[in-house]
Amino acid sequence: MKPLRSVDAVNGGHLKIENVNKNFGTFKVLDNINLEIKPGEFFSLLGPSGCGKTTLLRIIAGFEAPSVGGLFLDNNDITYLLSNKRHVNTVFQSYALFPHLSVFENVAFPLRLKKEKESVIKEKVGKYLDLVQLNAHVKKYPAQLSGGQKQRVAIARALINEPSILLLDEPLSALDAKLRHKLLIELDSIHDKTGITFIFVTHDQQEALSVSDRIAVMKDVVVLQVGSPSEIYETPADMFVANFIGETNVFVGTVKEVLGDQAILTVDGIGEIKICTEKDIKKDDRLKCTIRPEKIRITSSLPDTKSEEINVLNGKVDELIYTGFQSRYYVKINNFIFKIFKQHVKYFMDETPIKWKDDVYVWWYVDDEFIVEVN
Amino acid sequence: MKKNYGQIYTAPLLIWITVFFVVPIAIILMFSFLKKDVHGGVELKFSIAAYKALFNPYIIKVAFSTIFISIMATLIIVFLALPTAYYMARSKFKDFLMLLIIIPFWTNFLIRIYAWIAILGNNGILNNILLKLGLTDHNIQFLYNQWTVIIVMAYTYLPFAILPLFSTIEKFDFSLLEAARDLGATKTKAILKILLPNVMPGITTAVLFTFIPVIGNYAVPQLVGGSDSIMIGNIITHEIMKTRNWPLASSISLVLTVLSTIGVMLFMYMTRSKTDNLRKVREDAV
Numbered sequence: 103m104k105p106l107r108s109v110d111a112v113n114g115g116h117l118k119i120e121n122v123n124k125n126f127g128t129f130k131v132l133d134n135i136n137l138e139i140k141p142g143e144f145f146s147l148l149g150p151s152g153c154g155k156t157t158l159l160r161i162i163a164g165f166e167a168p169s170v171g172g173l174f175l176d177n178n179d180i181t182y183l184l185s186n187k188r189h190v191n192t193v194f195q196s197y198a199l200f201p202h203l204s205v206f207e208n209v210a211f212p213l214r215l216k217k218e219k220e221s222v223i224k225e226k227v228g229k230y231l232d233l234v235q236l237n238a239h240v241k242k243y244p245a246q247l248s249g250g251q252k253q254r255v256a257i258a259r260a261l262i263n264e265p266s267i268l269l270l271d272e273p274l275s276a277l278d279a280k281l282r283h284k285l286l287i288e289l290d291s292i293h294d295k296t297g298i299t300f301i302f303v304t305h306d307q308q309e310a311l312s313v314s315d316r317i318a319v320m321k322d323v324v325v326l327q328v329g330s331p332s333e334i335y336e337t338p339a340d341m342f343v344a345n346f347i348g349e350t351n352v353f354v355g356t357v358k359e360v361l362g363d364q365a366i367l368t369v370d371g372i373g374e375i376k377i378c379t380e381k382d383i384k385k386d387d388r389l390k391c392t393i394r395p396e397k398i399r400i401t402s403s404l405p406d407t408k409s410e411e412i413n414v415l416n417g418k419v420d421e422l423i424y425t426g427f428q429s430r431y432y433v434k435i436n437n438f439i440f441k442i443f444k445q446h447v448k449y450f451m452d453e454t455p456i457k458w459k460d461d462v463y464v465w466w467y468v469d470d471e472f473i474v475e476v477n
Numbered sequence: 478m479k480k481n482y483g484q485i486y487t488a489p490l491l492i493w494i495t496v497f498f499v500v501p502i503a504i505i506l507m508f509s510f511l512k513k514d515v516h517g518g519v520e521l522k523f524s525i526a527a528y529k530a531l532f533n534p535y536i537i538k539v540a541f542s543t544i545f546i547s548i549m550a551t552l553i554i555v556f557l558a559l560p561t562a563y564y565m566a567r568s569k570f571k572d573f574l575m576l577l578i579i580i581p582f583w584t585n586f587l588i589r590i591y592a593w594i595a596i597l598g599n600n601g602i603l604n605n606i607l608l609k610l611g612l613t614d615h616n617i618q619f620l621y622n623q624w625t626v627i628i629v630m631a632y633t634y635l636p637f638a639i640l641p642l643f644s645t646i647e648k649f650d651f652s653l654l655e656a657a658r659d660l661g662a663t664k665t666k667a668i669l670k671i672l673l674p675n676v677m678p679g680i681t682t683a684v685l686f687t688f689i690p691v692i693g694n695y696a697v698p699q700l701v702g703g704s705d706s707i708m709i710g711n712i713i714t715h716e717i718m719k720t721r722n723w724p725l726a727s728s729i730s731l732v733l734t735v736l737s738t739i740g741v742m743l744f745m746y747m748t749r750s751k752t753d754n755l756r757k758v759r760e761d762a763v
Binding site: 163164165184185186190191192194196198200201202211212215216259260263 | 650652653655656657658659660661662663666670671674675677
């Protein structure tokens with residue numbers, strides 16, 4: 103399919119958010135937000151509910167004004183521009199389709215406001231309904247559509263004005279898991295076809311990781327980290343990000359001694375493990391260190407890898423959950439439960455499958471773990 | 478064996494409607510085709526004299542003036558009730574505002590009309606204020622004309638329009654207005670193109686709840702109206718109480734009932750298509 107906008111038109115959609123603060127009365131909702139969103143980027147605002155991500159989206163849409171700070175779209179100050187004058191359109195969480203208008207008229211609504219010619223309206227609405235694969239339902243009313251179809255109408259309607267930025271406010275949260283996944287892939291392909299900047303608000307880390315170019319993780323009115331999905335997953339800025347994005351094992355311990363590029367950490371409840379000294383650490387520092395469950399191996403015999411490179415611990419399988427494409431092992435070592443995810447590449451070819459209550463070796467490469475907090 | 482309880486359950490309603498609705502109308506219908514008794518009441522003789530008397534130019538003139546008063550009062554009411562109900566639905570003090578709307582009902586309807594006489598009368602509050610302010614040097618005659626009737630009617634039936642409009646607007650999803658604004662609509666356009674069509678059922682109810690009682694009203698024109706504001710209701714009262722021509726009163730009543738029914742049906746037909754789509758939405762929501 104041909105791109106919906108010519109390549110020259112794609113230079114719009116550069117958004118700069120500068121020192122944005124928002125208070126509702128004495129209640130702070132956003133604290134000094136600075137973000138720069140590049141043209142054509144798929145940018146996600148990720149955070150638990152109440153972190154201020156929806157308020158930030160509403161400020162970008164023009165439904166709220168920041169208490170302090172400014173917004174610049176393609177170098178124009180839009181901080182106090184009315185929402186109907188901004189080249190920004192929104193896909194609402196509740197879809198907000200007009201119940202008294204048919205699918206066609208819902209999508210045509212922005213064009214009718216501009217008093218476009220009937221022929222132009224017909225052509226454009228057809229084009230955008232094609233994009234969201236809804237051409238078979240033009241005459242239906244919102245009440246007759248399924249959740250996924252409503253969502254597609256909302257997307258077509260928001261795109262028809264050819265905005266510089268498309269805002270998506272938890273657009274998939276009301277759909278079931280399978281459909282959510284399908285629409286997510288469609289959203290990604292619509293993003294590719296239109297070349298519009300997408301700002302996607304979600305509390306679902308999986309959604310954010312799978313489609314975003316960059317993610318801003320928010321918590322309690324501030325942005326904690328901005329980065330690509332892999333940066334955020336592999337090198338989270340702090341404990342909250344590490345825990346919020348994916349699952350992880352956390353060790354809290356005291357540095358026993360520093361030996362060049364490695365250090366020995368005495369972990370509460372486990373014992374001694376080796377860590378990399380990529381952060382500036384000294385003897386007796388208290389620190390939090392984490393390793394992702396899929397990076398830990400689980401074997402019934404000792405691995406024959408050089409012992410300087412790995413941490414090996416011995417424990418018992420406390421719980422085993424088979425989920426089809428992977429197994430989740432919960433291995434008890436002293437009082438600590440290790441989460442270990444093992445992908446089934448060749449399930450039946452494993453000579454000795456690990457069973458419940460087996461004694462196992464748990465090991466990982468030292469450079470796969472990372473220090474998240476030093477105090 | 479399955480018994481059909483439905484008929485038993487609906488019997489009270491059926492009896493109620495028959496006794497208080499069907500029977501009275503049947504009596505009126507019967508009286509309108511009977512001969513007038515000399516001393517009032519009716520003789521049991523068939524006659525269409527009451528229908529012939531309808532073509533009296535005076536009655537026709539009053540009929541037109543009644544329709545004019547009713548339409549004007551209804552228009553004023555809806556135009557006042559819409560913003561009021563909108564404001565109430567979006568306010569934080571819904572319950573308190575609702576109370577303010579309901580409080581006037583605690584005072585008798587006639588007493589409230591007398592209050593208007595006290596305000597608008599020749600020695601009334603309004604004239605006194607205007608005299609004190611030096612805006613006029615003589616008492617102005619506010620009472621006893623068509624517009625006073627229209628204004629007092631509007632005052633009397635305003636709550637009947639505010640309440641149904643409030644309950645429809647309260648259910649309206651205001652994020653739709655944000656969506657319209659987001660898609661490029663001005664504030665006014667968003668209200669005209671999105672809010673109004675979606676609260677159409679409420680507007681229909683408001684119009685019916687005000688137009689019907691206004692068109693049959695006789696107390697307001699009697700108390701604050703003049704010779705130009707006599708309404709059909711006054712003629713009916715006059716025929717029953719003074720002239721004692723019961724067949725004529727019956728035939729006028731029937732024509733009034735038929736005319737207002739036709740008007741209501743026309744109005745409902747005009748607003749139906751929009752209401753239908755909304756009904757679909759509600760069914761879906763259920």
